[in-house]
Amino acid sequence: MNSNSPHAVVVGAGIAGLLTAIVLAEHFPRVTVLERDTFAGSDARRGVPQARHLHGLMEGGRAIIEQLCPGLTAEVVAAGAPTTEVLAGSRWYLSGLRAAPTETGLITLLASRPLLESQLRRRAIELPGVTLRERIAANGLVADGGRVTGVLVSAAGAAPEAIAAELVVDCTGRASRAPEWLRVIGAQAPEQQSVVIDLGYSSRTYRRKPEHLDGQLGVVVSTMPGRRGGGAIVVEGDKWHVTLGGMLGDHPPTDHDGFTAFAATLPVPDIHRIVTDAEPLSDPVPHRFRGSVRNYFERIATHSDGFIALGDSLCSFNPLYAQGMTVAAQQALALRACLRKGTARLPARFYTHAARHVDVAWRMSTGADLNHPGVIGRRTPRIRLLNSYVTRAHRAAHVDPTLARTFMRVANLVDPPETLLKPATVARILWRARGIDLPAE
Ligand SMILES: Cc1cc2nc3c(=O)[nH]c(=O)nc-3n(C[C@H](O)[C@H](O)[C@H](O)COP(=O)(O)OP(=O)(O)OC[C@H]3O[C@@H](n4cnc5c(N)ncnc54)[C@H](O)[C@@H]3O)c2cc1C
Missing domain, CATH: 3.50.50.60 (FAD/NAD(P)-binding domain)
Incomplete structure (x- = not known):
């Protein structure tokens, strides 16, 4: 050259x-x-x-x-990473409610970052x-x-x-x-x-048993105002990689008991069930963002x-x-x-x-962050309206597989957010969200 x-x-x-x-x-x-x-x-x-x-x-x-x-996806799979269908093969809890299981056409490649x-x-x-x-x-x-x-x-x-x-x-x-x-x-x-969120993560790995999560390969529990979140996915070597997270200084601990206790406070029990049944393979490690x-x-x-x-x-x-x-x-x-x-x-x-x-x-x-009362930023009427609408979309997606699919395609950055604002979708979200309550704190 x-x-x-x-x-x-x-x-x-x-x-x-x-x-x-x-x-x-x-x-x-x-x-x-x-x-x-x-x-x-x-x-x-x-x-x-x-x-x-x-x-x-x-x-x-x-x-x-x-x-x-x-060909990279196939190579990563050959190197040990599983794939799963976003909603048919794993679980997403939005505002504490499980998005209806359905085929979305979206693949999740469950590879560790390294x-x-x-x-x-x-x-x-x-x-x-x-x-x-x-x-x-x-x-x-x-x-x-x-x-x-x-x-x-x-x-x-x-x-x-x-x-x-x-x-x-x-x-x-x-x-x-x-x-x-x-x-x-x-x-x-x-x-x-900058938008300050003072997020803390704590992560560790566990040995997976096939019966965990009824054989499904991932669970994501999104944070919601005042509530903690987390995720567990199967990564290479049949391990669970579990991350717990909390915003505005509410950070997960890095000792065994504290980590497990934090998992118990999530709005749904799935991750806590895994961490109390599985053998830990590493100590929790923190990250502050x-x-x-x-x-x-x-x-x-x-x-x-x-x-x-x-x-x-x-x-x-x-x-x-x-x-x-x-x-x-x-x-x-x-x-x-x-x-x-x-x-x-x-x-x-x-x-x-x-x-x-x-x-x-x-x-x-940043719009979603402003849903958390402690995050500093300008909450315009548009942002307030959108955040309240997104919470309704979460409630509607709990009972309506079509809406769950539409929502996940936007969250996965495949379809633009405007998809959720089409008149027929707005009407369906408002209609289907009626009577669906968020989990009690
Ligand atoms: C806790 C946490 C969790 C995350 N989770 C997700 C997730 O679930 N999904 C997702 O899509 N994204 C996630 N991200 C974001 C993701 O890590 C980054 O957006 C993505 O990796 C792109 O980052 P990057 O390549 O720009 O920077 P980085 O991945 O940070 O890479 C920067 C590189 O530059 C090198 N470098 C730095 N300074 C120098 C220098 N002066 N000279 C030479 N080299 C240098 C560093 O060593 C490093 O290799 C997460 C981020 C954090 C902090």
């Missing part, structure tokens, strides 16, 4: 970084992915502590990943021109005349160096320092918005060519709604569409396109 041929650098080899590298390999003869961590070992890496907690891949994201990496990431990494580095360098951290940008021309890096035991590139993509996740890197080179940084953060790159008036931010570095969502990997995949697809029209004005075109997806997921998740 000619070292003068066009070069793209991706910083960060998480889900967003790997999908970006796969897209860039279609356009750049050389793509280098830089990762601060090492990939030794099969467990969660230091740089992605969230990988120790449930990582549900929504069907919208799975379908895009399959489009970018044909397994999904390792399979994606293998596919990325198989591509011609893609190089993955581990134990090398980026700490700034190189610019020339308002254009980013490379990235500053330091590798363990080596002197700091600059790596030249026609395009640098920041995929360093929610702790991204891209806004600061841009300021240092005199470029405009994005406005930032202060809030969702959105960087409005699309509002920057003058972009530095040669640089974009993608994935959590652009927007990091409340993990309870399991949107992050899917929105990263949507952004990778947006980048591919933009690159197919050339590289002129790439940042502006990319951020505009990506914002369409980010807007949808951001409105869904």
